[in-house]
Amino acid sequence: CKDVAVIGLGRFGSSLARTLQSMGVAVLGVDLCEEHVNGLAGVLTETAIADITDVQVVQELGLRNFDHVVVAIGQNIAASLMLTVMLKDLDVKHIIAKASSDLHGKALRLVGADQVVFPERDMGARLAKHLIAPNLLEFIELSPVHSLIELTVAGALVGKTLRQLDLRNKYSVNVIGLRSGQYCNLSPIADDMVKEGDILVLVGETEGLERLQSDYG
Amino acid sequence: CKDVAVIGLGRFGSSLARTLQSMGVAVLGVDLCEEHVNGLAGVLTETAIADITDVQVVQELGLRNFDHVVVAIGQNIAASLMLTVMLKDLDVKHIIAKASSDLHGKALRLVGADQVVFPERDMGARLAKHLIAPNLLEFIELSPVHSLIELTVAGALVGKTLRQLDLRNKYSVNVIGLRSGQYCNLSPIADDMVKEGDILVLVGETEGLERLQSDYG
Numbered sequence: 001c002k003d004v005a006v007i008g009l010g011r012f013g014s015s016l017a018r019t020l021q022s023m024g025v026a027v028l029g030v031d032l033c034e035e036h037v038n039g040l041a042g043v044l045t046e047t048a049i050a051d052i053t054d055v056q057v058v059q060e061l062g063l064r065n066f067d068h069v070v071v072a073i074g075q076n077i078a079a080s081l082m083l084t085v086m087l088k089d090l091d092v093k094h095i096i097a098k099a100s101s102d103l104h105g106k107a108l109r110l111v112g113a114d115q116v117v118f119p120e121r122d123m124g125a126r127l128a129k130h131l132i133a134p135n136l137l138e139f140i141e142l143s144p145v146h147s148l149i150e151l152t153v154a155g156a157l158v159g160k161t162l163r164q165l166d167l168r169n170k171y172s173v174n175v176i177g178l179r180s181g182q183y184c185n186l187s188p189i190a191d192d193m194v195k196e197g198d199i200l201v202l203v204g205e206t207e208g209l210e211r212l213q214s215d216y217g
Numbered sequence: 218c219k220d221v222a223v224i225g226l227g228r229f230g231s232s233l234a235r236t237l238q239s240m241g242v243a244v245l246g247v248d249l250c251e252e253h254v255n256g257l258a259g260v261l262t263e264t265a266i267a268d269i270t271d272v273q274v275v276q277e278l279g280l281r282n283f284d285h286v287v288v289a290i291g292q293n294i295a296a297s298l299m300l301t302v303m304l305k306d307l308d309v310k311h312i313i314a315k316a317s318s319d320l321h322g323k324a325l326r327l328v329g330a331d332q333v334v335f336p337e338r339d340m341g342a343r344l345a346k347h348l349i350a351p352n353l354l355e356f357i358e359l360s361p362v363h364s365l366i367e368l369t370v371a372g373a374l375v376g377k378t379l380r381q382l383d384l385r386n387k388y389s390v391n392v393i394g395l396r397s398g399q400y401c402n403l404s405p406i407a408d409d410m411v412k413e414g415d416i417l418v419l420v421g422e423t424e425g426l427e428r429l430q431s432d433y434g
């Protein structure tokens with residue numbers, strides 16, 4: 001990933017630009033708001049204060065040459081779509097665009113965005129799941145029937161040994177790790193006891209993992 | 218999680234409210250913009266069109282009784298902070314607030330928010346990491362020295378058997394799962410071969426996982 005242009009240095013674009021730059025990528029950051037650009041002028045490889053709905057501006061920025069161009073303009077839908085069209089005309093290899101709604105996202109794909117992201121929508125859904133199941137720290141779907149989860153030890157789980165929990169027989173689930181403080185035991189044994197605040201790293205049948213969570217709610 | 222009030226039904230708040238409601242939570246959604254409220258009127262348990270900087274309004278909404286109140290107002294910093302102060306005065310059990318910047322987040326914590334979220338900032342950082350390492354699908358830090366990752370099989374990994382990859386000896390890493398299409402093999406054996414597009418689920422020393430990724434770039 002050699003260089004990236006980030007168009008729009010709002011909350012999403014500026015975080016993206018900073019993170020990329022900090023990880024060794026050469027970043028060009030563009031925004032029409034001087035204040036936003038000044039905040040990053042010392043940080044990014046290159047910055048520009050410009051209105052990217054101006055075709056001339058897009059030409060002069062040389063966006064054609066970037067590996068990735070990110071359209072990080074959410075609320076100004078016209079600017080977001082028009083820029084994507086221009087980038088497609090320039091044969092930019094990989095266009096990523098931020099969408100404010102499903103409809104905006106659909107329009108972006110139709111005009112040529114290779115990837116569309118929905119930061120607020122996705123984080124809203126994540127927080128919802130976290131509020132409903134605060135002990136569930138991580139959830140990865142491995143297949144239609146298997147998942148991997150991280151579960152905080154609390155309530156009825158506290159003080160049990162893995163033998164007592166009998167996870168494999170009862171729930172078709174394996175403990176692949178037991179986190180306690182800063183330590184992670186990757187070879188837990190039957191007599192290991194789980195303490196309050198520990199984290200169980202479990203993999204197995206999704207149905208079993210759900211049953212485990214509701215049994216020990 | 219019995220009921221949640223979501224104040225501010227922008228992109229983040231509306232997604233949060235919808236997801237909670239779809240998972241069986243009773244949601245009250247409040248916004249001063251009629252259009253935003255109308256979009257959710259048939260969906261949420263209760264909605265209200267109101268300006269929450271009005272103390273009277275906050276009283277009448279009965280926010281004191283909710284398990285969680287989410288302040289999903291990012292750009293109107295005064296409204297965000299003033300509402301949080303009012304909620305704290307009402308002894309609301311759990312206040313979650315969306316912040317537009319680190320400074321805004323700090324102010325929110327100082328006035329009493331229990332949890333502060335940064336949706337755009339966090340998703341910007343996530344996209345950055347994805348652009349730099351597109352084969353790295355998941356990354357969970359298990360301890361200061363251990364991680365779990367999901368790595369797409371591409372390039373030099375393609376067509377190798379697990380025996381050939383010799384992950385445990387070379388990288389101090391275990392394959393806990395091999396995903397192929399919709400199927401996940403949770404008991405992979407040495408002769409299993411990884412194909413293009415498969416996903417390796419690996420756990421072990423973070424340093425080894427990083428070396429593996431750079432060796433097979």
Ligand SMILES: Nc1ncnc2c1ncn2[C@@H]1O[C@H](COP(=O)(O)OP(=O)(O)OP(=O)(O)O)[C@@H](O)[C@H]1O
Binds near residue numbers: 011073
């Ligand atoms: N025509 C334009 N040319 C250059 N920059 C623009 C243009 N239109 C908008 N921007 C910039 O893009 C940035 C993000 O735009 P906007 O605020 O519309 O989206 P947003 O999705 O709410 O942003 P975020 O959530 O990332 O803060 C702003 O900093 C804005 O100045």
Ligand SMILES: Nc1ncnc2c1ncn2[C@@H]1O[C@H](COP(=O)(O)OP(=O)(O)OP(=O)(O)O)[C@@H](O)[C@H]1O
Binds near residue numbers: 253290
């Ligand atoms: N005083 C207020 N009373 C009620 N609702 C408010 C008030 N101020 C702002 N809102 C609503 O909160 C919602 C989110 O606010 P705002 O647009 O400032 O934040 P945002 O962080 O950019 O939102 P998002 O990124 O979630 O779209 C908007 O729908 C707005 O109408």
